[in-house]
Structures are given as C-alpha cells and as structure tokens.
Amino acid sequence: MKDMSKVARSICKCGHKGDGPHSDHSNTYPIQQDGYGRCMVIGCNCSQFVWERFTDEMSEYYRVGSSKSGWNRER
Numbered sequence: 514m515k516d517m518s519k520v521a522r523s524i525c526k527c528g529h530k531g532d533g534p535h536s537d538h539s540n541t542y543p544i545q546q547d548g549y550g551r552c553m554v555i556g557c558n559c560s561q562f563v564w565e566r567f568t569d570e571m572s573e574y575y576r577v578g579s580s581k582s583g584w585n586r587e588r
C-alpha cells in the first residue's frame with residue numbers, strides 16, 4: 514500500500530501538483546497549508562494553488578478505498 518501522505522493530492526489550474534507535502538506549490542504562511550502557495554515550477558507564473566482535479570494517484574486511492582469500504586454492499 515502506497516503511503517498517501519507522501520504524494521500531492523491535487524492538480525492546480527496551472528497543471529502542476531498542489532495540495533500536499535510534495536506538491537509543486539509552496540506552502541502558505543502564516544496559515545500553514547501545504548502546497549497552496551505559489552507554483553515553484555520554473556516558467557510558471559501561477560501565484561496560488563487553484564484546485565482543478567485530484568491526481569491520478571489520489572483518484573485511484575479514493576476509488577480503491579470506497580470499493581473496499583463496501584458501504585452500498587449491504588443494506
């Protein structure tokens with residue numbers, strides 16, 4: 514099982530990873546929000562993370578997680 518705490522969760526409008534400890538976006542200050550600051554990819558002028566979609570890894574993780582929990586398997 515992959516350690517999901519080590520991957521960025523989402524993709525920004527600019528197409529780079531954000532929202533997580535290993536994102537391409539800086540962390541904001543003074544309110545600590547990992548990966549919500551400006552984009553650190555060279556040549557990208559994105560100044561703040563704007564949520565676009567989950568990363569493929571994260572959507573896979575949610576998909577697997579929800580099928581395992583089986584909340585509509587039994588009534």
Ligand SMILES: [Zn+2]
Pocket residue numbers: 525527528529537552553554557558559
């Ligand atoms: Zn960017």
Ligand SMILES: [Zn+2]
Pocket residue numbers: 525526527528529531538551552559560561562563
């Ligand atoms: Zn961005």
